[in-house]
Amino acid sequence: MADLKPAAPLGRLLTKKFFARSAHDVAPDLIGATLLVDGVGGVIVEVEAYHHTEPAAHSFNGPTPRNMVMFGPPGFLYVYRSYGIHWCMNFVCEKEGSASAVLIRAIEPTHGIPAMRRRRGMNDERMLSSGPGKLCEAMAVTNKHNGLALDAPPIAIHARTRKPDIVSGLRIGITKAVELPWRYGLKGSKFMSKPFPG
DNA sequence: CTCTTGATCTTCT
DNA sequence: GAAGATCAAGAGC
Numbered sequence: 001m002a003d004l005k006p007a008a009p010l011g012r013l014l015t016k017k018f019f020a021r022s023a024h025d026v027a028p029d030l031i032g033a034t035l036l037v038d039g040v041g042g043v044i045v046e047v048e049a050y051h052h053t054e055p056a057a058h059s060f061n062g063p064t065p066r067n068m069v070m071f072g073p074p075g076f077l078y079v080y081r082s083y084g085i086h087w088c089m090n091f092v093c094e095k096e097g098s099a100s101a102v103l104i105r106a107i108e109p110t111h112g113i114p115a116m117r118r119r120r121g122m123n124d125e126r127m128l129s130s131g132p133g134k135l136c137e138a139m140a141v142t143n144k145h146n147g148l149a150l151d152a153p154p155i156a157i158h159a160r161t162r163k164p165d166i167v168s169g170l171r172i173g174i175t176k177a178v179e180l181p182w183r184y185g186l187k188g189s190k191f192m193s194k195p196f197p198g
Numbered sequence: 199c200t201c202t203t204g205a206t207c208t209t210c211t
Numbered sequence: 212g213a214a215g216a217t218c219a220a221g222a223g224c
Contacts, residue, residue, distance in 0.1 A: 048216070056216070058209095066208060083217050084206035090216090103216060133217050174216055193217095 010034055011159030015151045016075025018159075023049040023093040023100040028168070028184045030091070030102060032160035037139040038153075040112030042129065044104060045186040046193060048171045050090070052099035055176040059099030069147045070099045077155065079136070079146040086133030087142050091150055105172070105183075106130045108191040109138070131193040167196045 014033065019026055027049040035041045052059035058067045058080065069078040070092055078090040078101055090101035107129045109116055116128045116138040129135035136142070150157055165187035170178060172194060185192050 050216075058216075061210080064209070080216085081207050083215065084208080086217050088216065105216085131217070137218095171216075175214085 009161045011161045013151060014157040014159055016073070016149070019074040019091055019093045019150065021094060023051060023102050024182065026091070026093045027102045027182070028166050030104075030157075031166050031184055031186050032162070032164040034110065034158040034160075035104065035107060035139075036111055036156045036158070037141055037145070038112075040115050040139050042107040042110040042191075043186075044106075045108050045189040045191050046104075046106035047184050048103045048105055049093075049182040049184075050101050050103060054180060056171065056174045056178075056180070057099070057101075059101075063099075067099070070101050072096055072147075075150050077145055077148045077150055079141060079143055081143070082133055087136040088132040089136055089141050089145070103132060104135065105132050106185075106189075106192045107135050108186075108189060126191060130191050134193075169196045 027047045030044050030047050033044050035044055050057040059070045063071045066080055069076055072092060073096045074093050076092045078092055079087055082088045088103065090103050092101050094100045109125055109128045117123055119140055120128050120138050122128065129138045148155055167185050167187045168181050169183050170181055171183045185196055
């Protein structure tokens, strides 16, 4: 069980400008990018887009203490508590007030795998960060990170160096607006929370 | 493999 | 009081 593996080539650091457009454009462009928190993380392989005009979004009913960051400017991190026990992370997109974001659902571990194993209490690489709650635990992301800039320490997001094959489909685990195909994944990745149909 | 359930925070009704 | 952008463990097939 080697902890070393070839890391993906890292492109330039993404800045807030990258997120200042529709979440439906940002989401597929994030597939293949490398997300690091305090140097620990990996390649983004699964995301979902949310927008305040559709009822599955946390921002649908207007600002609350929890979702306030979503209503702010793009390029910041929105972290929320899920089912009382997990943390989930989003990248705020578009523009101030549009309350749109991209939920990070899964990454392929490439950096700091021993730390992720320790935090998760598991050895199987496929189980370290193949889900929104799992990846936050693996990267030690909590409400303390809510509102942090995406282009400043401890967060670093490196652009992909090549455009990968991307698949899209229905979002997972929601009960409203289930028909919207706003989930994006890296084709063939074994590190997603669930495979895409087909 | 699938199905069920408990954990227990934030928001809405 | 109930539901939800979840996860892991256990039962059953």
